[in-house]
Amino acid sequence: xxxxxxxxxxxxxxxxxxxxxxxxxxxxxxxxxxxxxxxxxxxxxxxxxxxxxxxxxxxxxxxxxxxxxxxxxxxxxxxxxxxxxxxxxxxxxxxxxxxxxxxxxxxxxxxxxxxxxxxxxxxxxxxxxxxxxxxxxxxxxxxxxxxxxxxxxxxxxxxxxxxxxxxxxxxxxxxxxxxxxxxxxxxxxxxxxxxxxxxxxxxxxxxxxxxxxxxxxxxxxxxxxxxxxxxxxxxxxxxxxxxxxxxxxxxxxxxxxxxxxxxxxxxxxxxxxxxxxxxxxxxxxxxxxxxxxx
Numbered sequence: 618x619x620x621x622x623x624x625x626x627x628x629x630x631x632x633x634x635x636x637x638x639x640x641x642x643x644x645x646x647x648x649x650x651x652x653x654x655x656x657x658x659x660x661x662x663x664x665x666x667x668x669x670x671x672x673x674x675x676x677x678x679x680x681x682x683x684x685x686x687x688x689x690x691x692x693x694x695x696x697x698x699x700x701x702x703x704x705x706x707x708x709x710x711x712x713x714x715x716x717x718x719x720x721x722x723x724x725x726x727x728x729x730x731x732x733x734x735x736x737x738x739x740x741x742x743x744x745x746x747x748x749x750x751x752x753x754x755x756x757x758x759x760x761x762x763x764x765x766x767x768x769x770x771x772x773x774x775x776x777x778x779x780x781x782x783x784x785x786x787x788x789x790x791x792x793x794x795x796x797x798x799x800x801x802x803x804x805x806x807x808x809x810x811x812x813x814x815x816x817x818x819x820x821x822x823x824x825x826x827x828x829x830x831x832x833x834x835x836x837x838x839x840x841x842x843x844x845x846x847x848x849x850x851x852x853x854x855x856x857x858x859x860x861x862x863x864x865x866x867x868x869x870x871x872x873x874x875x876x877x878x879x880x881x882x883x884x885x886x887x888x889x890x891x892x893x894x895x896x897x898x899x900x901x902x903x904x905x906x907x908x909x910x911x
Contacts, residue, residue, distance in 0.1 A: 648809035650845075654801070654816050658728070658757040659716070661803075667748045676742040679734075688742050695734050703732040706752060715804040716756060728755045798822045798856035807849040813841040815855055822854040 651662040667675050676690050683701055684694035707730045714722035735748040805811060815821060817837040824830060830843040845851060 648806050650805055650809060650811040651814075652803065652811065653814040654819075656816050658755065660753060660755045661716070663752045663754075665750050667750070669745065672748050673743060673745050675748055676738055676740075676744060679738060680742050690738050690740060690742060692739065695736075695738055699732050699734050702734075702752075703730055706730055706732060706754075710754065713804070717802040718758065719800050720802070724759050726757045726759055728757050730754050798854045800852060800854050803845075803851045803853075805845045805849050805851065807845055807847050810844050811842070811851065813851075813853065815839040815841070818858050819855050820858045822856055824854070825852040826850045827853070 647666040647668070649664050651664075653660045653662075677688075679690050679694050679698045680686055680688060683697035684690065707727070710727055710730070714725065716722065716725045718724050731753045733751045735750055737744075737746050737748050803811075811827070813827075815838055819839065821832065821839050821841060824841065826846045826848060827841065827843045828846045830841060833840040833842065839855075841853070
């Protein structure tokens with residue numbers, strides 16, 4: 618999510634129309650990203666702090682572009698600017714996608730875009746206090762061709778076709794079991810900080826473009842911390858942790874009902890039910906595993 622580029626472009630356009638500050642506009646941006654991957658989609662939360670003279674200029678921009686140009690920023694003007702920037706951000710992502718799975722954005726659909734300006738923007742435009750603006754984009758991961766299948770045919774053929782496209786061998790095999798991995802790519806602001814949360818039960822196999830990488834583990838999630846490199850691109854490879862899957866199943870089978878020695882009838886779900894209950898990554902990786910799910 619290149620919010621800095623979006624705001625910078627907006628700044629430059631305003632400078633070309635009316636010179637409000639002496640000298641060129643080189644906005645002081647300090648940005649950070651929080652990317653949370655789930656089985657069915659992801660969210661990308663973006664925070665950016667504007668400081669010094671550029672904070673004054675941004676207040677003047679709000680007042681002039683979406684207000685009445687009276688040197689005072691009110692809540693109505695802030696709301697108008699939020700809607701303006703939300704629309705620009707949505708169009709920017711549509712024109713140049715910032716998330717891709719296996720090199721394609723076709724299965725990544727933007728579900729919602731939000732944009733919030735700092736309350737610090739309220740008041741006289743001459744205030745120089747920092748402004749922290751935030752944006753959030755949520756995405757759905759969809760399987761191409763699945764909607765066209767008749768109910769009950771979550772098709773092995775379609776699964777294999779998609780699997781061949783976005784699933785690859787991780788390169789380590791144990792017996793007849795082959796691990797698979799998914800590749801996801803992000804386009805962000807160069808040199809900005811980023812925190813990436815993997816889906817629960819997934820391991821990172823490799824990264825590219827993530828500088829100063831630090832890996833942590835919390836609540837069954839691998840958490841990657843670092844920053845986007847000068848190119849503003851990060852590629853991440855990850856795969857399901859089979860030991861986590863087995864442990865989760867074991868926990869279900871040793872619940873209270875089992876401990877009380879009650880007889881439990883477990884009906885094996887139909888294939889389509891299994892696919893509906895599973896998440897996006899689990900579906901893909903499950904289809905690619907040679908050994909059946911337990």
